[in-house]
Amino acid sequence: MIEWDAATIKDFQTTLLDWFDHEGRDLPWRHDHEPYHVWVSEIMLQQTQVQTVIPYYQRFMALFPTVADLAAAPESQLLKAWEGLGYYSRVRNMQRCAKQLLTDYDGQWPQTAAELTELIGIGPYTAGAIASIAFNEPVPAVDGNAYRVFSRLLKIDADIAKPQTRAAFERVISQIISQERPGDFNQAIMDLGSSYMTARQPDTAHSPVKRFNQAYLDGDELAYPVKTKKPRPKPVAYVAVLAKMQDQWLMTKRPSNGMLANLWTVPLIPIADLDLDDDYQPEELVTAVENYFKREYQLQLTAHYLTGRPVTHTFTHQKWTIQGLSGQVGLSDLAYFAGQTFTLIERQKLPMPKVQEKIFARYSID
The missing domain is CATH 3.90.79.10 (Nucleoside Triphosphate Pyrophosphohydrolase)
Structure with missing residues (x-):
């Protein structure tokens, strides 16, 4: 693993955010920073492609525009609205979380990642996304994109299949994330990982951050991230x-x-x-x-x-x-x-x- 000095970190932040300001994806849940909208989109995006999620998100918001609407919905209506997205435990946990927000938090969202993880169905990644995007807390949101991007930028060879690796990435990214615009920084990493720095066919030659990508410069970017294979179903x-x-x-x-x-x-x-x-x-x-x-x-x-x-x-x-x-x-x-x-x-x-x-x-x- 390589390490960046303060000047390199600042240069990377400026380059990444300037690209995001001009080229970031225009997605319906990015039109505001409401925690409810961020949360619903992030739960839907787990295991599901962005283009598939967009119409589901729009229909879901029309049916359940608030936390209270989601909490009060009949389960059959929720399951029907989710039909086709799979992993139905996601939407069941969302309703349980909505009820928890109303009962235990008077309908108000906690504003830190640490507090958000106390909510049902919200893990470290989703908590980081909500806290940084909705509440401007400078915390990383470590998902597959973040693993891939930072493992290639810094040649981190820790096995991302191991649970303890998340903490290592969180420590590294916490030192690099923009303190002023953490939500935009995390979303830029998401966009970078789904465009120029994809898993199998990256287009790093045209990436806005290619000069920071040490694995690309060394000619071995497809070796990152390191991940042991899961057992077959x-x-x-x-x-x-x-x-x-x-x-x-x-x-x-x-x-x-x-x-x-x-x-x-x-x-x-x-x-x-x-x-x-x-x-x-x-x-x-x-x-x-x-x-x-x-x-x-x-x-x-x-x-x-x-x-x-x-x-x-x-x-x-x-x-x-x-x-x-x-x-x-x-x-x-x-x-x-x-x-x-x-x-x-x-x-x-x-x-x-x-x-x-x-x-x-x-x-x-x-």
């Missing part, structure tokens, strides 16, 4: 039952805990629960699922194997492969089933996870 196989009773689709609300909590899907059965051999044939899968429905739900299902590629969907720790079956449900008592039936039009009103949208799309259910 565990493969899990499911069968999705696209079952009809007359003109209605059988759907179920998932449990309130666990993956995809409180979201609606067609019945998803783990193939491991069907007691099949590894080399099972399609007709054996159909028979096993029909027997499963009879045993678990007291429903008479007549199923058919749907040809074509299975649906795949990757979560953080699991990779799902989903084979579809079509079917008809008899007129047995549906009270045994843990869901309800909805027409195709009605299902559009339900909060559904991205994986369910993929299932409907793959098997041409409009």
Whole structure:
């Protein structure tokens, strides 16, 4: 790791902020410095691209313009507004945080990063972003962009996959951040990391700070940041039952805990629960699922194997492969089933996870 003297730090701040003033991205949450707007945008931007977030942010603000509106919203409305962004625990924690703000803070935001981390769902990065942008506290906001930018600028070879590395980066950036414009400084780093200093195809030759980028000058910038690989997601196989009773689709609300909590899907059965051999044939899968429905739900299902590629969907720790079956449900008592039936039009009103949208799309259910 190299170190900068005071003159270099000042030169870097001036160069970065001058570029940001002229070239910084015009994003809807940057039109003011309201902590609520900063918070919502930063939570949405976790694991999600900026261009995807923009329309979601605008719709979300129209539906829930204040902390109080968010706190009072029905969960089903929140989940529907979040549909497609994934990682639904984010929006559930946002509502819990909104209620906490109203109950414990009289609706007023804490103004320091240290205090902000006491709020539900707000970690060090989000706290740093809110404190610096909304309240002008000179604290770093260390995310993937900051890791990448500063590891290349200063050739920091600490493994960013290790939790303790964050503290090292925070110490370094705290010495470099602008004391007068910390929010703009942090946002400039975000923009730099998503434009000239991207992970795989950086355009450092045209970067406004290329003369400060020691890894680029040494010809090894793609070696930074240093990060050990995560383990591969565990493969899990499911069968999705696209079952009809007359003109209605059988759907179920998932449990309130666990993956995809409180979201609606067609019945998803783990193939491991069907007691099949590894080399099972399609007709054996159909028979096993029909027997499963009879045993678990007291429903008479007549199923058919749907040809074509299975649906795949990757979560953080699991990779799902989903084979579809079509079917008809008899007129047995549906009270045994843990869901309800909805027409195709009605299902559009339900909060559904991205994986369910993929299932409907793959098997041409409009």
